[in-house]
Each structure stands twice: as structure tokens, then as C-alpha cells.
Amino acid sequence: MPGMIRNTRQRDAIRRAFEDAGRPLAPEQVLAAAQRSVRGLGIATVYRNIRALLEEGWLTPVELPGLPTRYELAGKAHHHHFQCRGCGHVFELEGCAITTHHALPRGFEITGHEVVLYGFCPECSSSKSKQAL
């Protein structure tokens, strides 16, 4: 059976990193998480496996303004994201409350949209007073 994908400790650890996180992760975050199971794991392997998991349809890219691309489990319903200004973590939000009617100049045709909300996650919200942002 040629061309078959093999299961390696590295790939398992990378998959588990996404499953356990439950939120979009950037390559460096995946590395940090997966290195807890597989010491010596290289960043190149993380990038290669992310790419493989994208092609396989197991991951989708989450691109946020000004941030390195993150990735999350694929197959979810249309949704958007939230970034905490405290810890920087990105969370998934359910649903979509955009009314697609901006003041759109004539001749423009809309095919899609992206929404990102910013603020503080529960954890940072409660500890905000103690921090110097």
C-alpha cells in the first residue's frame, strides 16, 4: 500500500494539541504543547504536519489581523473569533450577528466576510485591575 500516511508520536502529539486546546493555535503554541509529549520535536515537523492536516481537511486556517495564522479543527459551522487583549489567546465564538449591509459603494459585490471581536477573556477580565497594560 503505497502513499500511506503513518502514525507517528509527533503527529499524534500535534493532533492532540489541537484537540486539547479547543481554540485556534499558532504553530509556536502547537510546538510548545506537543513538546510536552515529544521532547526534541522540531518546529519544521509542526509546520509539515499542520500542512498535512490542512490538506487532509482536518484543520482550517484562522487568519486574524496582524497575527500569525492560527489553525483549528475543521468542519465547524460558520463562526468568528475573539482575541483577548490580555493573554492574546484566540477563542471561537458561536454564531454570526453581522448584517451584511455596510454602506457599500455602487458596483461592489460581496461574497464573504470576516469578523473579529476584541476584549478580555473571563480570566483576564477578573485580573485586569492587577495588571499594568
Add this chain to the structure above:
Amino acid sequence: MPGMIRNTRQRDAIRRAFEDAGRPLAPEQVLAAAQRSVRGLGIATVYRNIRALLEEGWLTPVELPGLPTRYELAGKAHHHHFQCRGCGHVFELEGCAITTHHALPRGFEITGHEVVLYGFCPECSSSKSKQAL
């Protein structure tokens, strides 16, 4: 008079690039535009001047998912952006029609948002049938 900012052909050309474009520009686009007035202009100079114009408050960054940061004239009212899937250009949209109430999990505090619309600009919309996208 120490610490005074000087006017150079390069800086003028870079400022003019933004004024003439009327839409957010990425460093490479600024370089291309400004080189029409100043041949030999280097990309480092573009980056340095963009940074200076940011600190001066003349420019604001426009960060879009998955794209190099663009910059536009500062001081405009709250607005969002549109990227054309045909030519890739980014346009400014007036107004903001987001209802800030997504299905937000408990404990999250919203302080801001970003909206990007995608589609086709008038030019690309009319020539779409001729292209193989």
C-alpha cells in the same frame, strides 16, 4: 533647532503615494508608486518613513487577515475594509453595520471589533466572466 524632521524627495513621494491612492497600501505598493517619482528609492526607506508617519500620527495601520499590513491616512471615522478577490486591492468602506452582540460566552468583555468584507470591486466584477479564477 535640533531634532527637526527634514523634507526629502523620498518622503514627499511616499506621502503622495498614499494621498493619490486613496486606499490602504502595503509597503511594496508604496515602493512601486513612489519609485515613479524617485528612481532608486529603496524599500528600507519606505519602511522607515511609514514608521515615522505612523509615529507622527499621519498614517494608521490596516491589518487584514492573512495579508501584509497596509497603511492609510489617519484621522478617519470608524470604518472597515473590503478586499477584492479579483485584483486584491483593499478599499475603505464608510460606516459600520455590526451589531456587537454575537453569541458571547459568559465572562467575555468586548472592547472592539474588526470587520472585513470580501468580494469583487466594480472593475473586477465586470471583467469576471473573462477570467479564470
Add this chain to the structure above:
DNA sequence: ATCGTTGCAAACTCTTTGCAGGATT
């Protein structure tokens, strides 16, 4: 004549690729 500014090249960061050794089937 100062000293801010420029262009070039080197440094950096993030991501991708080449290659020899190692691991899975």
C-alpha cells in the same frame, strides 16, 4: 558644517525545503 536621511547589505523573524538518519508499516 550639522546631523537627519538614504541606499546597500547584513541581521532577524517566520515559514519552507534539502538531506541523511530514523521510525512505522
Add this chain to the structure above:
DNA sequence: AATCCTGCAAAGAGTTTGCAACGAT
């Protein structure tokens, strides 16, 4: 055993910085 996968190091893209020469004041 075959060959996919990994780690390391080198190579690319985009951005920043060091430095000597240039040029605005």
C-alpha cells in the same frame, strides 16, 4: 525492507538595523 517521517541546517519572503555617504537646513 521499503519508504514515509523527523531533526537539523540552509534557504526564502518580509521587515528591521548598521553604516558610510548624501543632502537639507
